Amino acid sequence: MEYALRLSLQLALFGNGWSVSETFRCDSFRHCLDGSDEQGCQEAQFVQLPPENVTLTVGDLLNLTCVASGVPAPSIDWKMNGKLPGGDCDWSTEGGVGQLSCRLRLIDAGNYSCTARQPSRREIESRGTMVNVTGNACREGFFSESGKRKLCLKCFCSGVSTLCQAANLYRWNYTMAMNDWKMKYAAVMFSNDTQHLDIKSYDKFETNFTPYYKLPYRFKEYQVGSYDGNLQYEIQVDNTSYSKDQPDIILQGYNATLFYKYKTPLIPGRSNKVVLRIHESNFRHQDGKKASRDDLMIVLAYINLFLIRMYPTNGTYAPSSTDIVMDSSTDLGYHGLGKMDRIEECRCPHGYRGRSCERCDFGYNRANRYLATGICMPWEWHREEYYKVSTSTTMRNYHYV
Numbered sequence: 466m467e468y469a470l471r472l473s474l475q476l477a478l479f480g481n482g483w484s485v486s487e488t489f490r491c492d493s494f495r496h497c498l499d500g501s502d503e504q505g506c507q508e509a510q511f512v513q514l515p516p517e518n519v520t521l522t523v524g525d526l527l528n529l530t531c532v533a534s535g536v537p538a539p540s541i542d543w544k545m546n547g548k549l550p551g552g553d554c555d556w557s558t559e560g561g562v563g564q565l566s567c568r569l570r571l572i573d574a575g576n577y578s579c580t581a582r583q584p585s586r587r588e589i590e591s592r593g594t595m596v597n598v599t600g601n602a603c604r605e606g607f608f609s610e611s612g613k614r615k616l617c618l619k620c621f622c623s624g625v626s627t628l629c630q631a632a633n634l635y636r637w638n639y640t641m642a643m644n645d646w647k648m649k650y651a652a653v654m655f656s657n658d659t660q661h662l663d664i665k666s667y668d669k670f671e672t673n674f675t676p677y678y679k680l681p682y683r684f685k686e687y688q689v690g691s692y693d694g695n696l697q698y699e700i701q702v703d704n705t706s707y708s709k710d711q712p713d714i715i716l717q718g719y720n721a722t723l724f725y726k727y728k729t730p731l732i733p734g735r736s737n738k739v740v741l742r743i744h745e746s747n748f749r750h751q752d753g754k755k756a757s758r759d760d761l762m763i764v765l766a767y768i769n770l771f772l773i774r775m776y777p778t779n780g781t782y783a784p785s786s787t788d789i790v791m792d793s794s795t796d797l798g799y800h801g802l803g804k805m806d807r808i809e810e811c812r813c814p815h816g817y818r819g820r821s822c823e824r825c826d827f828g829y830n831r832a833n834r835y836l837a838t839g840i841c842m843p844w845e846w847h848r849e850e851y852y853k854v855s856t857s858t859t860m861r862n863y864h865y866v
Contacts, residue, residue: 511589514531515531518595519594529564530564531562541562542582545573546812550567554567571598574598575595603618605627606627622809622811622821623811623838628812629812635803636803642787654674662715670784676782677773680771690795690808691791692744692807693742694743696739698789701776702778703777707731713725717770718764718770721764722750766821808820
C-alpha cells in the first residue's frame with residue numbers, strides 16, 4: 466500500500482510538474498500522463514521567404530533568410546537543386562529562423578529552397594529562389610581554365626551537366642617501380658578488326674605476343690583528375706630492330722579504347738625518357754582517328770585497362786627497374802609540383818558525385834544505357850530490372866560502379 470502511494474505521487478509529479486524537452490514536444494506521443502506536452506501544437510507555416518530571383522557575380526556573398534512559425538518552433542534546412550548546398554556555404558537555424566550564406570562560384574547557380582521541419586510532423590518546403598551567377602568568360606557549357614592562357618574548355622561532366630568551372634587543385638603523382646610485385650603483364654594480339662583486341666593477362670611474365678605492363682589499381686579507375694597531367698617512364702632497347710607499329714600505351718574504359726605511339730626514334734644502349742601529356746591531342750582510336758576531349762574523359766572517368774608496352778633488352782623481355790610516375794590532382798595543399806589548371810568541377814544532378822559526375826551517389830548504381838558512361842539509377846530501379854530478367858535468358862545490361 467505504501468509503495469503504491471509513492472508510485473502514484475511520482476507519476477503525478479511527472480505529469481504536472483516535470484518539463485519536457487522541445488525535442489519531444491508535439492511528437493504525437495504523450496510523454497506526460499495528462500498529455501499536456503501534446504497541447505497547443507501548431508503546424509509549421511512560412512512567414513518570410515527569400516526573393517524569387519537573385520543575380521550575383523562570382524565571389525559575391527549570397528545571403529538568404531527563411532522564417533517559419535509553429536509550435537514547437539520548426540528547424541530550417543536548405544536545399545540547392547534538391548541537394549545540400551555545397552562549396553563555401555554556412556547555414557544556421559534557431560527559433561524558426563533559418564539563414565544561409567554562400568561565397569558564390571559559377572556552379573552554385575541554381576534553385577535554392579528552405580524546408581521547415583517539426584518532430585514527427587509533415588515538413589513543408591518553400592518555393593524556390595533562382596540564383597544566377599555571372600562572371601563566366603566562356604559561353605554556356607564551357608569553363609575557363611585557371612592558368613595564364615585562360616582557354617575555354619568544354620564541360621565533360623559525364624554528359625549529365627553543362628554547368629562547370631575550373632577546380633582549384635594542386636598537382637601530385639603516383640610513383641611505382643616497373644618491376645614492383647604488384648605489376649601484372651598482358652599479351653596483346655592486334656587484328657584488322659578495329660573493335661577488338663585479343664588481350665591475355667598474366668601474373669608473371671610469359672607471352673608469345675606483343676608484351677605489355679598491366680598497371681595496377683592505383684593507376685586505374687577514376688582518373689579524371691589526371692587530365693592534362695604527365696605520365697613519365699623510361700624505355701631501354703639494345704638494337705634498332707624493334708617494331709614501330711604497335712602502340713606504346715593502351716587505355717581502355719567504358720567500352721572505349723585509346724592508343725598512344727612514341728614518335729621519337731629510340732636510341733639503343735641508353736635510357737629513353739618518355740614524357741606523355743595526358744591530353745586528347747596525343748591519343749588515337751584504333752582506326753587512327755584523333756581522340757576528342759570527350760573521348761579521353763570517358764576513358765579517364767573509369768579506366769579498366771592501362772597497358773604500357775615492353776621492349777626487349779639483350780634479346781629478351783624483362784621487367785625494368787625504372788619508375789613510372791603519373792600526375793594526378795588533390796585539394797589537400799601544395800606539394801611543390803604546381804597547380805592543375807584544366808580540371809573541371811561540375812554541378813552534378815541527383816544520383817551523381819565526383820568532380821566530373823563520374824561516380825554514382827550513395828543509393829545509386831550505374832546502368833549501361835543512353836550515355837557512353839551510362840547513367841546512375843536508384844537501387845529500386847536495379848532491383849526491378851533484376852526481377853524482369855531473373856526468369857529469362859536476357860543478360861543484365863548494367864553494372865555496379
